[in-house]
Amino acid sequence: MFNIDPVPGLDCGDVAAQWLEKVLKKKARLLYQLTIPSPRRSQEFVEQYPLMKGDDNALYADQFPYMLMTRESVADLEERVNFPLSPQNFRPNILVEGSNKPYDEDDWAYIKIGDAIFRNLSPCSRCIFTTVHYKTGIKEPNMEPLRTLRTYRKTDDSNSPFFGLNLAIEIIGNISEQDFPKCDKFCPL
Template identity: 30%
Template structure:
């Protein structure tokens, strides 16, 4: 049976709510507008839902001129890109690079929501960060790689072992594929979707973010699904689920496209 692209997700705000897409431009940087914004301390140190679970409920809607944020209990706020007028150093996983800040009204908004002083940063039009060991690949505010692929079969196997259902969004993939056997993606090195070739460069090590319900921001008291994953997906590199990828060209992705395994 033909393997196909069954879902596309982007997260304009790092740790924020997913946007469900039917199509998207993809480039070596990742899906268009994915993780272009990030919550940080005033010094530029990244803040995520690992420590602030309520971030998963923040909705970000970018447009050509700016971005609108909404969150429970807060008024919506539109911020033009021009408001990010200051250059500032950002830090993601001890990787320091130049980004944009200075949107004071937005900073007050996110500080009120988190009940602590914080800012929202923008990568700017040209990211100044690169993938570790891949100096030719620019990235935005992702943890380490521009794209994450997971198969429906892998989630189905997790569901079977845990004996309960989990939303794919707990794992924050960009691309989801159908009709592949569970964890078949672990063996792939390169795939083609449309005109774009992707390299699968590193398994994704999972963390406590997976135990946060993306619909409620509540943490699982049983530490699920991380607890079940650790029983059958624990390797020397950690608890692994999904594959980090790099697109080697720019092209359009649409749901239903065929996925060709090259090697």
């Protein structure tokens, strides 16, 4: 977590920790969230993202509960870096296919998938973790795809490019892999 208050959890024990340490080759513990905690964000964070509501909980995520991107945006970036990329480089928990064009998601205010409606809180700023291969854990020596993203997906006041959307749930509902998202730029669906 980055600059966020600690989040309590249930330690899953030494057996789980030993397995994680073997796989990760470093000290680790596995925590489980039993209940939905009270919101864990600073006043500065709330002021920075005014569309956040009091019950938008990220649990163990860095800042936001959901991150969405489209395959079309990943394909566009892949062409620009000229080597294979996977959406997993960016670790979205919602991946959409079939948008009209790359970065179409930038303009979505609300996204309905299945019975759920999500609210766009902000573009997702990307960091050095995007340069670490999701399977091998090896960092890309030439800083791709972050280097390329910085050439066309950043604002003037930040060195962090944007790629994907940070979302919160507006209406809780079930979603499945077969659900096609319906998007609206202005108001809830």
